[in-house]
Amino acid sequence: MNNFEFYGPTRVLFGKGMISKLSDYIDKNQKILMIYGGGSIKKNGVYDQVKKALEGYNLLEFGGIEPNPKYETCMKAVELIKKENIDFLLSVGGGSTLDGTKFIAAAAKYTGNEDPYDAIVRTDGKNVVDALPIADVITLPATGSEMNNGAVISKLETNEKLPFHSEKVFPKVSIIDPSVTFSLPEKQTINGIVDTFVHTMEQYCTYDVNTPLQDLWSLGLLRTLIQEAPKVLKNPQDYDARANVFWCATCGLNCWIAQGVVEDWSTHLIGHELTAFYGIDHGQSLAIVLPRLLKNQLETKKQKLAKLAKEVFNIQESDEEKAAILAIEKIEEFFNSIGMKTKLSDYNVESLDAAEKVKDRFLKRGTKIGEKGIIDGNVAYDILKNC
Amino acid sequence: MNNFEFYGPTRVLFGKGMISKLSDYIDKNQKILMIYGGGSIKKNGVYDQVKKALEGYNLLEFGGIEPNPKYETCMKAVELIKKENIDFLLSVGGGSTLDGTKFIAAAAKYTGNEDPYDAIVRTDGKNVVDALPIADVITLPATGSEMNNGAVISKLETNEKLPFHSEKVFPKVSIIDPSVTFSLPEKQTINGIVDTFVHTMEQYCTYDVNTPLQDLWSLGLLRTLIQEAPKVLKNPQDYDARANVFWCATCGLNCWIAQGVVEDWSTHLIGHELTAFYGIDHGQSLAIVLPRLLKNQLETKKQKLAKLAKEVFNIQESDEEKAAILAIEKIEEFFNSIGMKTKLSDYNVESLDAAEKVKDRFLKRGTKIGEKGIIDGNVAYDILKNC
Numbered sequence: 001m002n003n004f005e006f007y008g009p010t011r012v013l014f015g016k017g018m019i020s021k022l023s024d025y026i027d028k029n030q031k032i033l034m035i036y037g038g039g040s041i042k043k044n045g046v047y048d049q050v051k052k053a054l055e056g057y058n059l060l061e062f063g064g065i066e067p068n069p070k071y072e073t074c075m076k077a078v079e080l081i082k083k084e085n086i087d088f089l090l091s092v093g094g095g096s097t098l099d100g101t102k103f104i105a106a107a108a109k110y111t112g113n114e115d116p117y118d119a120i121v122r123t124d125g126k127n128v129v130d131a132l133p134i135a136d137v138i139t140l141p142a143t144g145s146e147m148n149n150g151a152v153i154s155k156l157e158t159n160e161k162l163p164f165h166s167e168k169v170f171p172k173v174s175i176i177d178p179s180v181t182f183s184l185p186e187k188q189t190i191n192g193i194v195d196t197f198v199h200t201m202e203q204y205c206t207y208d209v210n211t212p213l214q215d216l217w218s219l220g221l222l223r224t225l226i227q228e229a230p231k232v233l234k235n236p237q238d239y240d241a242r243a244n245v246f247w248c249a250t251c252g253l254n255c256w257i258a259q260g261v262v263e264d265w266s267t268h269l270i271g272h273e274l275t276a277f278y279g280i281d282h283g284q285s286l287a288i289v290l291p292r293l294l295k296n297q298l299e300t301k302k303q304k305l306a307k308l309a310k311e312v313f314n315i316q317e318s319d320e321e322k323a324a325i326l327a328i329e330k331i332e333e334f335f336n337s338i339g340m341k342t343k344l345s346d347y348n349v350e351s352l353d354a355a356e357k358v359k360d361r362f363l364k365r366g367t368k369i370g371e372k373g374i375i376d377g378n379v380a381y382d383i384l385k386n387c
Numbered sequence: 388m389n390n391f392e393f394y395g396p397t398r399v400l401f402g403k404g405m406i407s408k409l410s411d412y413i414d415k416n417q418k419i420l421m422i423y424g425g426g427s428i429k430k431n432g433v434y435d436q437v438k439k440a441l442e443g444y445n446l447l448e449f450g451g452i453e454p455n456p457k458y459e460t461c462m463k464a465v466e467l468i469k470k471e472n473i474d475f476l477l478s479v480g481g482g483s484t485l486d487g488t489k490f491i492a493a494a495a496k497y498t499g500n501e502d503p504y505d506a507i508v509r510t511d512g513k514n515v516v517d518a519l520p521i522a523d524v525i526t527l528p529a530t531g532s533e534m535n536n537g538a539v540i541s542k543l544e545t546n547e548k549l550p551f552h553s554e555k556v557f558p559k560v561s562i563i564d565p566s567v568t569f570s571l572p573e574k575q576t577i578n579g580i581v582d583t584f585v586h587t588m589e590q591y592c593t594y595d596v597n598t599p600l601q602d603l604w605s606l607g608l609l610r611t612l613i614q615e616a617p618k619v620l621k622n623p624q625d626y627d628a629r630a631n632v633f634w635c636a637t638c639g640l641n642c643w644i645a646q647g648v649v650e651d652w653s654t655h656l657i658g659h660e661l662t663a664f665y666g667i668d669h670g671q672s673l674a675i676v677l678p679r680l681l682k683n684q685l686e687t688k689k690q691k692l693a694k695l696a697k698e699v700f701n702i703q704e705s706d707e708e709k710a711a712i713l714a715i716e717k718i719e720e721f722f723n724s725i726g727m728k729t730k731l732s733d734y735n736v737e738s739l740d741a742a743e744k745v746k747d748r749f750l751k752r753g754t755k756i757g758e759k760g761i762i763d764g765n766v767a768y769d770i771l772k773n774c
Contacts, residue, residue: 001630003402008395014647015390210627212614213635216607224600240597243388247647248600256643260401260634 001211001260010147011173018175022053025173030088031058035101037065037093044183050092069100071117071155081108091136095143098136099151102169105131121153125166137175141246142192144253146174161272178242190340191283193229198267198286199252205304206262206371218257219311224248229338266369267293273358278349287340291332292386300372344387355384388598388647397534398560405562409440412560417475418445422488424452424480431570437479456487458504458542468495478523482530485523486538489556492518508540512553524562528633529579531640533561548659565629577727578670580616585654585673586639592691593649593758605644606698611635616725653756654680657767660745665736674727678719679773731774742771
């Protein structure tokens with residue numbers, strides 16, 4: 001097992017009716033900015049529940065954070081915060097709203113002279129010395145943002161999508177009520193399931209450093225997702241299935257399965273480029289990249305893939321490489337079975353065009369990713385040309 | 388899944404050499420009391436590592452916290468703290484030292500007029516409004532105290548052993564270096580493995596409320612323990628096996644597997660009485676009680692036991708009750724296989740004497756435990772008479 005440091009101070013309130021407990025954790029003297037996205041919270045009742053829970057609070061609003069939250073939009077919220085002397089941020093919505101809120105929290109306290117995207121995002125949070133406190137009501141099981149210190153922020157001007165991390169942006173309290181996901185559009189449910197699946201793979205499917213507990217936890221998460229996904233798609237109001245999927249999403253990226261293991265994140269980093277260049281949804285981009293990346297990186301990943309084949313898909317195949325290839329096929333089958341397409345052509349994108357674009361960008365940036373740092377622009381080209 | 392609230396703010400530094408990082412997390416202006424047990428830390432080099440890491444700090448010492456830490460001993464530390472105006476507590480040792488430190492941290496800040504055992508322990512921490520900050524170097528994989536808010540404190544005067552909980556006593560930082568366990572006496576290693584196993588059972592083996600992820604995590608923990616225990620016993624200096632056992636112990640009681648499930652804790656509560664009356668080690672007491680309690684409570688536990696039979700012991704038996712009974716036998720076999728005895732007679736205790744004593748005490752207290760609240764003095768008698 002590798003050495004590690006773990007820290008996760010977010011309080012989580014999980015279950016039916018938990019939004020009503022918001023006021024237990026927010027001081028009444030704070031001036032709050034409630035941040036949300038495109039307004040779906042006004043249709044599904046969450047907005048009303050939050051307003052009721054915080055009756056009597058000094059509550060301002062900022063709506064319009066987009067999927068793949070944009071730096072340019074976030075900076076408008078920062079302006080409002082400074083003008084109104086806001087003390088506390090409340091994100092109400094999915095992972096994009098919360099990621100945007102994390103950036104806003106840090107940017108509002110940034111006192112340097114650089115462009116905040118350069119200072120906060122491009123340095124992976126190194127310049128974040130303070131941030132406004134954050135609470136959230138998370139409405140989409142996907143990013144795990146509700147229990148981690150990361151956020152992914154896009155910049156329109158340069159067509160970029162990059163992550164940053166800082167302990168200062170851990171939410172103080174996150175509220176997860178699975179029943180608010182009953183009304184999610186099916187596409188978002190599917191995207192979230194794939195996102196969770198791939199988060200888990202990025203932390204599990206590398207090379208072995210003797211971490212049997214962490215491995216079984218990751219594989220247990222994948223097994224649970226595969227078992228519960230068809231239930232939520234068949235009956236969107238199945239509370240327990242919704243709860244299980246949501247808790248998988250949160251645990252898929254709260255770092256509990258990541259301690260002491262070797263991580264990859266290259267499926268995400270290549271997927272981000274597909275989103276940045278072609279506007280393909282995040283979950284869709286991952287489903288496209290993962291199978292081809294696993295096959296391309298079989299040498300370093302085959303031991304874990306063979307273990308996955310046995311534990312998750314009950315594949316009895318003693319040849320490690322054969323088992324690994326069967327596992328990759330089964331994963332793609334699972335994605336397809338829940339209605340997730342896995343080819344660039346499904347989105348009218350030429351795979352060679354994508355391969356060229358990403359290759360150029362990676363080579364220009366000097367990108368070298370993957371758990372052994374061997375995925376550069378040329379390897380990304382090989383992966384994407386088969387997507 | 389049941390509703391739940393999760394909070395776990397402890398920072399964990401895990402791995403070889405991590406003790407040297409202590410000073411990163413303790414302010415140099417603090418006056419520190421280092422609390423330890425019987426002095427084993429002076430033989431295994433941990434004391435020296437801590438002193439070196441905190442060179443230049445204002446560091447006082449209090450040794451002599453016993454296994455099953457005593458209220459009477461802890462109160463002597465509280466006296467010293469008040470006299471010396473201590474700001475910060477550093478526990479160096481096993482779970483008993485850390486549990487004692489948690490009580491000391493709360494008692495040092497208790498300002499009421501009651502006896503602190505009554506005020507803090509008997510109320511399960513309800514009167515704890517403040518506590519001194521705690522860091523720890525944990526040297527024994529067993530109690531999980533390094534990442535939770537609980538402690539078990541014994542009172543000599545009344546022959547009692549009771550738990551308390553408070554968010555105020557979460558350690559700020561816990562340091563786990565598995566290599567400090569290389570020199571543990573075999574008996575302590577075995578006790579710790581059984582303690583971890585039973586912690587997991589208390590959170591897993593109840594009735595089902597549709598929590599597949601939590602179940603697979605608990606079962607993964609049991610599988611890992613069963614796989615790694617023989618390795619540490621065969622080669623006490625196997626770093627990876629020691630690391631895996633320690634991470635299991637920490638995760639066995641940091642509440643990660645407990646969210647949304649129904650818990651029992653009756654094996655512990657009955658076991659505590661065996662320790663209080665006969666001085667039987669904590670781990671030993673659990674190994675004695677668990678198999679008989681599971682058999683006695685088969686009706687409510689058989690579904691989870693049958694799942695355990697299949698996942699952990701690969702038992703292919705379609706009859707749920709038969710599978711459950713086989714699982715109980717396998718658990719006792721595992722305990723015996725690592726050198727843990729499982730009968731009261733192995734410790735020269737008459738089972739009827741123990742059954743009578745615990746029955747009387749439970750009936751007097753009105754104790755009703757177990758996940759359905761049906762284990763009272765009479766049921767405890769039935770369990771113990773077969774131990």
